[in-house]
Amino acid sequence: MSTATWSKDHALALLEPLRHEPGPVLIALQALQGEFGYVHVEAVALVATFFNVSRADVHGVLTFYHDLRTTPPLANAIHICVAEACQAVGSRDLEKALKNQYKDQVTDAYCFGNCALGPAVMVNGKLIGRATAAKIAAVIR
Amino acid sequence: MSTIKIFIPRDSAAVSVGADDVALEIARRAVAENLSVEIIRNGTRGALWLEPLVEVQVGADRIGYGPVQVADVADLFKAKFLEGGAHQLCINKVDELPWLAEQDRITFKRVGIIDPLSIVDYESHGGLVGLRRALAISEKEIIAEVTESGLRGRGGAGFPAGIKWKTVSEASSETKYICCNADEGDSGTFADRILMEGDPFTLIEGMTIAGIAVGAKEGIIYIRSEYPAAIAQMQAAIAIAQEFKLLGPNILGSGRTFNVKIRIGAGSYVCGEETAMLESIEGKRGVVRSKPPLPAISGLFGKPTVINNVLTLSSVPAVLADGAVSYKSRGVGRSLGTQIFQIAGNVKRGGIVETGFGITLEKLVMHYGGGTFSGKPVKAVQIGGPLGAYFAVKNFGISMDYESLIAAGGMLGHGGLVIFDENVDLAVQAKFAMEFCAIESCGKCTPCRLGSTRGAETIQLIIDGHNPESNKKLLLDLCEVMTDGSLCAMGGLTPMPVKSAMINFPEDFDSRVEVAK
Numbered sequence: 022m023s024t025a026t027w028s029k030d031h032a033l034a035l036l037e038p039l040r041h042e043p044g045p046v047l048i049a050l051q052a053l054q055g056e057f058g059y060v061h062v063e064a065v066a067l068v069a070t071f072f073n074v075s076r077a078d079v080h081g082v083l084t085f086y087h088d089l090r091t092t093p094p095l096a097n098a099i100h101i102c103v104a105e106a107c108q109a110v111g112s113r114d115l116e117k118a119l120k121n122q123y124k125d126q127v128t129d130a131y132c133f134g135n136c137a138l139g140p141a142v143m144v145n146g147k148l149i150g151r152a153t154a155a156k157i158a159a160v161i162r
Numbered sequence: 163m164s165t166i167k168i169f170i171p172r173d174s175a176a177v178s179v180g181a182d183d184v185a186l187e188i189a190r191r192a193v194a195e196n197l198s199v200e201i202i203r204n205g206t207r208g209a210l211w212l213e214p215l216v217e218v219q220v221g222a223d224r225i226g227y228g229p230v231q232v233a234d235v236a237d238l239f240k241a242k243f244l245e246g247g248a249h250q251l252c253i254n255k256v257d258e259l260p261w262l263a264e265q266d267r268i269t270f271k272r273v274g275i276i277d278p279l280s281i282v283d284y285e286s287h288g289g290l291v292g293l294r295r296a297l298a299i300s301e302k303e304i305i306a307e308v309t310e311s312g313l314r315g316r317g318g319a320g321f322p323a324g325i326k327w328k329t330v331s332e333a334s335s336e337t338k339y340i341c342c343n344a345d346e347g348d349s350g351t352f353a354d355r356i357l358m359e360g361d362p363f364t365l366i367e368g369m370t371i372a373g374i375a376v377g378a379k380e381g382i383i384y385i386r387s388e389y390p391a392a393i394a395q396m397q398a399a400i401a402i403a404q405e406f407k408l409l410g411p412n413i414l415g416s417g418r419t420f421n422v423k424i425r426i427g428a429g430s431y432v433c434g435e436e437t438a439m440l441e442s443i444e445g446k447r448g449v450v451r452s453k454p455p456l457p458a459i460s461g462l463f464g465k466p467t468v469i470n471n472v473l474t475l476s477s478v479p480a481v482l483a484d485g486a487v488s489y490k491s492r493g494v495g496r497s498l499g500t501q502i503f504q505i506a507g508n509v510k511r512g513g514i515v516e517t518g519f520g521i522t523l524e525k526l527v528m529h530y531g532g533g534t535f536s537g538k539p540v541k542a543v544q545i546g547g548p549l550g551a552y553f554a555v556k557n558f559g560i561s562m563d564y565e566s567l568i569a570a571g572g573m574l575g576h577g578g579l580v581i582f583d584e585n586v587d588l589a590v591q592a593k594f595a596m597e598f599c600a601i602e603s604c605g606k607c608t609p610c611r612l613g614s615t616r617g618a619e620t621i622q623l624i625i626d627g628h629n630p631e632s633n634k635k636l637l638l639d640l641c642e643v644m645t646d647g648s649l650c651a652m653g654g655l656t657p658m659p660v661k662s663a664m665i666n667f668p669e670d671f672d673s674r675v676e677v678a679k
Contacts (some may be wrong), residue, residue, distance in 0.1 A: 043463060044445030047428060078446070085447040085604075086428035088387050103592070104349030104598075105544055106580045109507035111536060131431060131598070133388050134352035135175050136580065137210040137505065137512025146390065149180030 024058030024094065031056070032064060035132050036071050045072050046082050050089055058094040097126045097162050100143040101152075106136035118154050123161070165198045165297035166244050169221035171274070173359050174391045175352070180231060181214035188216070197244065205360015208514030209261055213525075217256055218447070220246035225344045226256040237602075238449035261511065261530065266310045266492060268484075268500045269477045270516045273360035278358045279398055281406050284363045290408070292482030294369045304375040305331060308478060310486035312498030317471030317548065318344055318575040318651075320564045323478075326468060329458040330376040333466035338378035340369050341462060341469045342441065343435040344385040344392070345427050348547025350506040350578030353514060354472035356386070358392040361476075362399035363408070366422060370413060371482060372468055373420040381420065382462070383472075384426040384439050396424055399476035431548075431602035435650045436469045438604060449604045450650045471576070473502055493521035498561035507544075507580035527581060538583040542667065544591075546575025548598055549655035551662035552588060565673035571662055588667035593621040595659040603652060608651025613644045617660065624671055634671065635662070 023032060035052050039045045051070050054060050060083055069076040083089050101116050116128075119142075120127045135141040138150035144160050170176075170185040185201055192199040206213060215228035216238075225246040227238060234251060236509025238398070241249040253259055266275075276283040284290070296304050309324025330338060342365065346354040358365060369381040383391050401424050403409040411419045425443045427433055433442045437451035440462050467651040477499065481489045490498040497519035503526055505512045510532035527543055534540055542552045545562075551572030553560065556669055560570050567574050582591075597612035618639045624630045641657035 044443060044447040047442060048175055048425070048445060051426065051428060081447050082445065085449075086430050088427075088429035102349075104579075105548060105594070106350045106507040108591075108594070109582045130388065130429075131602075132347055132349045132351075132649065133174075134346060134355040134489055134576070135178050136350045136352055138213070138508065139507070140178055141178065143388075148174055148178040148391075150175060158617060 025056050027057050027061040027063075029063065029067060032061075032067055033071070036068065036107070040071075045152055046079055046154060050079070054089060059092055062091065066131035072126045073152045097123065098143075098145055099123055099127045099157065099161075100130035100133075102130045102131065102133055102135075102139065102141040104131045106132070107141055110139045113141035115142070115152060117152065118158065122154070125127060165200050168199055168201045168244075169204045169217040169219075170201055170214060171206045171222065172391075173206035173213075173356060174204050174389075175210050175356070176215070177391070179213055179229065183232050184214045184216065184230050184235065187232045189236060191239055195239065199244070202277050204271045204276065205260060205278050206356055206513075207256065208270065209259070209511070209652050210358060210513035211511045212253065215256075216243075218244055218246060223255045224257065225257070226253040227251045228253060231321060239375075244372070256340060256562075265516050266490070266500055266518055268480045268492075269473060270357065270361075270514060271480070272364065273357060273514075276361065276540060278360050278362060278395060278591060279402060281363065281402060281408075283529040283549075284361075288416075288483065289363055289479070289624040292479030293367050293408070294414065295373055295482050296374055297414060297418065301331060301375050301377070304371065304482070307486050308375070308481055312482040312486075312493070312496070313481055313489065314472065314478055314497070316473035316477070316502070316576065318573070320574065323470060323474055326458055326470070327372065327376050329456070330378070330468050331626060333459055335466050337377055337380075337463075337465045339462045339465055339467040340372045340376070340378045340381040341439070341467055342369055342381065342472060342475055343434065343439055343469055344383050344389070344472050345439060346389070346472070346576065347386060347431040347434045348549075348576050348578055350544065350580035351357060351504050351547060351576045352506070353502040353504050353577065355389050355392050356514060357472055357476055358389070359395045362396050363403065364479055365472055366394045366399060366403050366408065368478040369422055370409065370420045371478050372470065372475060373417040374413075374418055376466075376468055378468065379419045379421065381422040382425055382443055382445055383422060384425050384433070387429055391492040393424060393426060397604040400424070417566065425657045430455060431598075432604045432650075433653050435652060437650070439469070440467070446605070449606050452649060473576075488590065489590065490516035494518070494563050495565055497565065501562065501574070501577050503562065504578045505531045505578075505581070506578060508536055508583050509581045510535050519563040521562050523553065523560045523562060523579075524560065526562065526579060527558070531579075531581060534581060534583040536583045537584075538585065540581055541584045541586055542582040542591075544580040544582070544659065545578070546573045547578055548595060549573075549658055550575045550578075551658050552591065553610060553662065554666045557666065571658075571665065575659065588663040588670040589621060589625050592663040593618050593625070595656055596621060599656040607647070607653060609644045609647040609654070610649070613640055613653060614656060616640060617644070617656070621660070630671070638664075
């Protein structure tokens with residue numbers, strides 16, 4: 022999953038097709054993150070001006086949703102499900118082991134809809150069922 | 163030699179345990195052995211413990227093998243599995259597997275059977291019959307049929323779908339919307355995802371019928387970002403539906419208009435609450451709205467809006483096709499039709515069980531589930547997601563329907579069951595319920611925003627043995643405030659897992675060491 026380097030012109034080109042979308046702020050931020058891997062600090066004013074909404078509105082959306090990030094992504098995005106169904110099959114122990122090994126590349130997640138084959142871990146967009154530390158290690162970058 | 167059809171699911175759950183690799187290996191070996199095969203990537207049958215489940219078409223039957231790993235493929239070829247040969251992984255005719263054959267599949271009748279993106283397959287398995295009937299009768303008759311069927315909201319609230327549709331149909335507005343809630347955030351639930359991946363046209367058909375019934379021309383499916391495969395599948399299905407005129411300005415030549423688009427969530431649990439979802443679709447923070455006004459009167463962008471869950475809308479084509487009388491012949495009391503139960507957590511045979519309401523909890527957990535994956539005794543079952551109640555083995559006689567679960571201090575929710583073995587500590591689970599609420603609260607109302615954090619702290623004090631008796635009283639008092647004072651189900655139902663844990667598993671709150679103060 023390669024991402025582009027932040028540039029205002031590139032960002033504006035991404036916003037242009039969304040000009041007439043009703044309620045565009047969240048999809049605009051999702052589009053920027055999809056392209057650049059994160060939402061650059063300069064994007065807040067850019068999106069606000071482009072859609073004629075306040076910067077507070079954009080900041081509010083940016084800080085509300087767990088998916089949206091304001092710093093560039095790390096080498097690996099490891100999301101471990103720590104919701105009830107995965108807890109029931111030991112995801113808390115796996116969480117500890119993964120955080121110990123991969124530090125801040127590991128993020129808690131709440132459900133990937135793979136609750137009968139847990140623990141579920143998503144590594145760089147790939148869902149792994151009946152996850153173990155060894156299975157994760159095999160797909161890590 | 164004729165081409166052999168092989169079915170290998172592309173469902174996320176099957177892929178998560180190796181279905182893609184198995185499909186590649188089978189294709190590679192078939193080429194090497196000069197065998198002509200067609201691999202169809204179907205949805206899952208819902209028997210998730212058998213995934214990856216490989217099915218081979220042998221005459222009129224589909225012979226199953228599962229769970230298949232890449233390392234088994236060579237052996238399967240040796241056993242002539244392409245002719246239905248015997249093998250230790252062979253489960254014989256998949257349709258006759260008791261786990262599947264005993265179910266009553268209505269909403270899920272095509273899932274796992276058909277090629278999900280084939281309109282031809284869809285139609286030859288009963289698809290579009292409901293939509294054609296809807297186009298032939300009046301709007302009032304469609305709504306009457308849905309009302310008569312007894313179909314209630316499968317998202318969790320259980321509100322009668324027909325009454326909601328009637329309200330929207332009677333609201334006067336040029337613009338109306340059909341919003342499909344596919345923000346399936348409850349742990350232990352995956353039926354929305356499996357349906358969208360395995361039979362996406364059913365959802366599109368259901369939404370189209372809803373649109374025709376209430377006079378809405380636009381539908382929006384709000385799918386959580388944690389479901390990338392479901393998003394891709396629905397996008398592909400919408401494009402195909404437009405091409406075949408199932409969507410667009412002239413549906414099946416009727417002159418009626420309906421379109422569907424997708425909005426993707428951004429990792430917020432509370433956006434599964436219907437008004438928070440509307441805010442999110444409008445591009446704002448997912449903060450819940452006060453009701454009234456009801457979304458049916460003033461919903462998306464202030465317009466009359468039908469909001470239904472994936473399973474509710476996907477049940478509509480069958481209701482129209484087979485009639486209300488057929489649908490409501492299933493179930494008990496005021497819980498009519500079938501429920502798509504999802505068996506999850508520490509379970510031996512997890513997956514989708516669609517059957518009439520009124521099955522016992524024991525039958526789901528033991529007969530279908532087969533007990534725990536770990537092999538240890540079952541201790542607790544949480545029903546209805548993170549806001550649902552924890553039940554003990556002594557509660558196994560509960561009839562699984564809306565009313566009986568409420569009477570037992572729980573709720574059906576979205577129909578998910580999470581099974582725990584004897585290692586679970588219900589005080590820890592109760593604390594997690596509060597912590598989860600603190601993480602996911604939208605922050606609008608105080609009982610939820612602050613109560614959740616105070617609740618987690620209080621449970622920790624009980625666990626640590628600090629004045630456990632007075633802290634238990636305090637916790638129950640806090641639960642009452644959250645239940646009665648919260649704006650939506652997030653804060654309002656978080657006390658349910660907490661209180662049910664205290665009631666059904668008092669020993670987990672009692673066995674702590676009293677610390678001298």
